[in-house]
Amino acid sequence: MVSAKSFLAKFEIKPVVDSAKKKKGLGPELDLDKASYEQFKQKSLQKTDDLGKYLNLIANKSTESAIANKAIEQAVGLFFSDSSLVETTKPNGDKDQQPIRHYLNRLKLLKYSKVLIEWTDISYVSNLRKAPDGFYYGVISLQQKFSGFIDNKLVYSDVTKKNVEIVLKTYKKEVEGESVELWDVFLNNVGISASRN
Amino acid sequence: MKKSILFLLAIILCLHHYTIAQVISTPISQKEKQDFAFEVKTIDEFIERFNNDQYTLIRQYLETNFPKKTFTRYDLVRTLFNYEEPLWDKGLAAEFVSTICDTTKEKFLDFYSDTWYAQAECLVKYKGIPKKVTITLQVFVSDRTGAAKWVVVGARAPFLDFSKRLDSKKFLNPISHATDFIGLKRAMEDKMFVRNYLTEKFKESHLNKYLAAVATGDIVFQQINQVTYHFLSLDNWLFTAKEYTRPGRNSGWLIQTLSKRTNAEKEDYKKNILFCD
Numbered sequence: 001m002v003s004a005k006s007f008l009a010k011f012e013i014k015p016v017v018d019s020a021k022k023k024k025g026l027g028p029e030l031d032l033d034k035a036s037y038e039q040f041k042q043k044s045l046q047k048t049d050d051l052g053k054y055l056n057l058i059a060n061k062s063t064e065s066a067i068a069n070k071a072i073e074q075a076v077g078l079f080f081s082d083s084s085l086v087e088t089t090k091p092n093g094d095k096d097q098q099p100i101r102h103y104l105n106r107l108k109l110l111k112y113s114k115v116l117i118e119w120t121d122i123s124y125v126s127n128l129r130k131a132p133d134g135f136y137y138g139v140i141s142l143q144q145k146f147s148g149f150i151d152n153k154l155v156y157s158d159v160t161k162k163n164v165e166i167v168l169k170t171y172k173k174e175v176e177g178e179s180v181e182l183w184d185v186f187l188n189n190v191g192i193s194a195s196r197n
Numbered sequence: 198m199k200k201s202i203l204f205l206l207a208i209i210l211c212l213h214h215y216t217i218a219q220v221i222s223t224p225i226s227q228k229e230k231q232d233f234a235f236e237v238k239t240i241d242e243f244i245e246r247f248n249n250d251q252y253t254l255i256r257q258y259l260e261t262n263f264p265k266k267t268f269t270r271y272d273l274v275r276t277l278f279n280y281e282e283p284l285w286d287k288g289l290a291a292e293f294v295s296t297i298c299d300t301t302k303e304k305f306l307d308f309y310s311d312t313w314y315a316q317a318e319c320l321v322k323y324k325g326i327p328k329k330v331t332i333t334l335q336v337f338v339s340d341r342t343g344a345a346k347w348v349v350v351g352a353r354a355p356f357l358d359f360s361k362r363l364d365s366k367k368f369l370n371p372i373s374h375a376t377d378f379i380g381l382k383r384a385m386e387d388k389m390f391v392r393n394y395l396t397e398k399f400k401e402s403h404l405n406k407y408l409a410a411v412a413t414g415d416i417v418f419q420q421i422n423q424v425t426y427h428f429l430s431l432d433n434w435l436f437t438a439k440e441y442t443r444p445g446r447n448s449g450w451l452i453q454t455l456s457k458r459t460n461a462e463k464e465d466y467k468k469n470i471l472f473c474d
Contacts, residue, residue: 124254130345132344143229
């Protein structure tokens with residue numbers, strides 16, 4: 001966990017207006033300085049990395065059911081709540097939304113024998129915005145190519161843009177008898193954009 | 198780490214495709230990577246570029262890949278227009294860019310302003326039949342906490358409109374009270390001419406009608422088909438932005454329309470286009 005003192009604590013009492021934005025007469029924008037922005041970005045990417053490992057287990061044909069179930073629990077734990085949604089597209093183009101747990105359970109049943117991915121090393125991370133629940137919300141946009149194989153045959157491939165909501169949550173913890181404010185990043189709703197097959 | 202991230206996102210995709218067809222795999226090209234860097238990926242990024250903010254992805258990308266070139270705010274704002282079959286006038290766009298980038302009185306967009314709107318074209322089922330509804334949203338900021346949220350400020354479901362037909366022969370006569378308004382039952386059943394029986398000051402609230410239909414279960418929300426943003430915050434100007442999902446650098450959230458509007462015209466726009474009650 002990262003200490004909130006590093007950059008978030010200053011936002012907890014009163015939002016800090018970025019000086020450049022203040023000059024422009026805008027606000028209350030919760031911009032981070034470059035170092036804090038990188039810190040938040042890395043932490044967010046780390047969370048998605050963790051989830052990727054769990055998904056790997058869930059999707060793998062050779063994973064035992066009990067282990068896959070445990071991976072589902074751990075993957076859900078990376079999300080802001082059980083009600084975080086994943087947007088999907090049906091073959092007829094209609095969109096659908098599924099709560100993360102339901103989504104992962106379905107994932108367990110749909111197993112590619114092999115998955116190959118290529119991606120750009122470019123990702124957009126937005127500013128953080130404070131919401132009424134006291135947490136900070138941002139979004140990460142990524143571009144990826146997905147290739148799915150069954151019995152070594154490529155059966156599906158596309159390039160898409162993903163928008164993943166990120167929630168930054170603060171909490172207090174007793175450390176050596178002292179209450180310390182910490183923060184962590186959680187994944188939230190996942191939206192999809194048009195894909196190129 | 199990034200490999201895993203993309204794996205995660207790829208897995209998400211797996212579920213979207215129930216029918217599987219064999220295709221040929223081609224890697225993401227250098228051009229596609231570059232296109233993604235230039236694409237305006239969210240409306241947040243649109244506002245960042247418009248305002249020429251620091252530490253943005255596009256600035257980072259340009260500084261890395263074009264170190265010898267200098268990019269001004271003027272350059273960035275010009276990239277925010279849709280250049281394929283544009284619905285805006287060239288001369289007007291040039292004037293707009295010059296005006297907002299005038300260093301003596303620069304104009305910026307504020308995410309937390311109450312003078313821009315998101316308008317979502319939605320698909321619903323009304324009594325089981327697919328229909329389109331437009332819902333308008335706005336950012337609300339708490340003065341006390343600085344916290345922000347999107348709130349619904351308008352809706353338009355044309356299929357719920359009351360009939361506007363008038364007939365001078367249809368009214369409750371001035372002696373109706375004497376019969377305890379015996380004609381009221383017939384008036385309330387006369388759906389096509391219901392306006393004849395209403396005050397001339399009657400104003401329809403599209404949002405109320407929509408919410409009433411949702412409450413009774415007559416309307417069931419299906420999905421959002423498209424979102425358009427309407428920016429009314431800049432003096433004398435009004436523009437809309439929509440997402441253009443296509444290959445090329447000129448993609449993502451771009452200016453769709455641009456026009457000059459007075460404050461009075463903007464008020465009409467809010468009422469007639471954005472359906473704000």
